[in-house]
Amino acid sequence: MLASYQKQFAYYRHLGEGAMAQLTEEELFRDDAAGSNSVAVIVKHLNGNMKSRWTDFLTTDGEKEWRDRDDEFVADFNHQAELEKAWAEGWAVLEGAINGLQPEQLNTIIYIRNEGHTVAEAMNRQLAHYAYHIGQIVMLAKQMKGKDWRSLSIPKGDSKSFNRGKFAEEKGVRHFTDGLMKK
Numbered sequence: 001m002l003a004s005y006q007k008q009f010a011y012y013r014h015l016g017e018g019a020m021a022q023l024t025e026e027e028l029f030r031d032d033a034a035g036s037n038s039v040a041v042i043v044k045h046l047n048g049n050m051k052s053r054w055t056d057f058l059t060t061d062g063e064k065e066w067r068d069r070d071d072e073f074v075a076d077f078n079h080q081a082e083l084e085k086a087w088a089e090g091w092a093v094l095e096g097a098i099n100g101l102q103p104e105q106l107n108t109i110i111y112i113r114n115e116g117h118t119v120a121e122a123m124n125r126q127l128a129h130y131a132y133h134i135g136q137i138v139m140l141a142k143q144m145k146g147k148d149w150r151s152l153s154i155p156k157g158d159s160k161s162f163n164r165g166k167f168a169e170e171k172g173v174r175h176f177t178d179g180l181m182k183k
Helices: 002-020 039-054 069-073 080-099 103-107 119-148 159-168
Strands: 109-112 115-118
Touching: 002 039, 002 080, 002 119, 039 069, 039 080, 039 119, 103 119, 109 119, 115 119
Parallel strands: none
Antiparallel strands: 109 115
């Protein structure tokens, strides 16, 4: 189970990075016509959430007193380098926390805003939250790139070919992300 969680988080990091790599600096900071959050603002929020949730997560509440969630939605990154640094810092905290876990700790009770969760439940909660926001990043990037978008999964029209390749492989127990992140 623990290895599966680690691979899932890595997969969402991979998707976010794949989407952002296709954008120019200007596009990373662009708000859409509806005034939604830019990619940069979403990254800033993910950074704050990851640092809060995963810093000393086994011993302290996941909503840290030092976190300023409202500030996470203020568009104040000035350069792509700041965005990339925030992205890397957030993931480093998360990965440091989950890569140090032992399987028996998945049932340990931890708290987020005084609500008890097992570590496994908290990981599910955060996977869903990060998938939601990384999905936003992917959608924004896809809309901005239009016909120049490079698919991060199975490109349109390639499903039959992809499936033929999968069914040509011998049956085996593996994680669906195995091989995907090598692209």
